[in-house]
Amino acid sequence: MATATAEKLAPPKAADLVTLALRLGDDALVLGQRYAEWVGHAPALELEMAVSNLALDLIGEAQLWLDLAGRLEGEGRDADKLAYLRDVLDFTNLLLVEQPNHDWAYTVLRHYLYSVYHRLLIEGLSRAPEEAFREIAAKVLPEVRYHVKFAHSWVLRLGDGTEESHRRLQAALDRIWRFTGEMFTDDELTARLEAAGFPPLASGLKAAWDEEVGRTLKDAGITPPQPRQMITGGRIGHHGEHLGHLLAELQFMQRAYPNREW
């Protein structure tokens, strides 16, 4: 039965591949920009280096996905055009990654929650039916694995640190939790791609994420969040006000001086 189904798989539509690559690229771009905001403000010189490395990893990943999206789209747009010349409504990133950094606890906790999902997603994509997706996934996987390790160590360090660090981590979790559901929300795009042989792209990742994240929060002594209404919309361009401010900074040069190279 399984093989019979596999043989009947229709190839994914080009437009769907473009959208998937955009989603992957936008998540990485927006989160990378958030980390870049820490430069000059990190709690210590050592963390300044750490957080700027995370930013560069993510912006490098964004470039790969956005270039792929542009190539598949075939309308002459490359990563730069997609990053600098689209407006807020065209961005498909998760609401989770566009939230402001708040404090270090929020930053590393968000990084952990996102990175576990990111790793599960990329691990799956390293077996995707499309070679271009497999190649990028294989290239970024070691970086993403490091991101999980880095963020995991910080969640434990803050959860198990001082009263203040514990309080901040718990507050961050309570604040951020409502944005986590979007990672696991299926839509028509994920359904079509999964039917075309793609690995789980949303709800199919949730069980593994719940298990891994739940264990870490327990180890960090953090009270699990109450189930609550999840906020979604980023994937279809319904963003909060924060993304507009982020893009204003990210896109300023190209907006003020179109086509200027530097």
Added chain:
Amino acid sequence: MSRDDWELYEIFIRTARGLAHRHVGSVHAADPEMAIEVARDIYTRRNEGVSIWAVPSKAITASDPEEADALFEPAKDKIYRHPTFYKIPEGVENI
């Protein structure tokens, strides 16, 4: 724990398999795992290493510079301690 309480760690990097770890510098960190992570970002981001050691600086016992003469001067004129001091007799191969 504030930033001021972070411990100083000495960082040693092995640049390739088969070579010894070399001292490259030091970092401040809250715990050993963090010392490794920040050392990775500061000292190996241009592909300089395959292994990192982090050692609490306070665990290192150093020789006293004031005693340098007493410690090292006596070795200076003992050139016979170098293998090159000795002539290899004819007929000896593969030494």
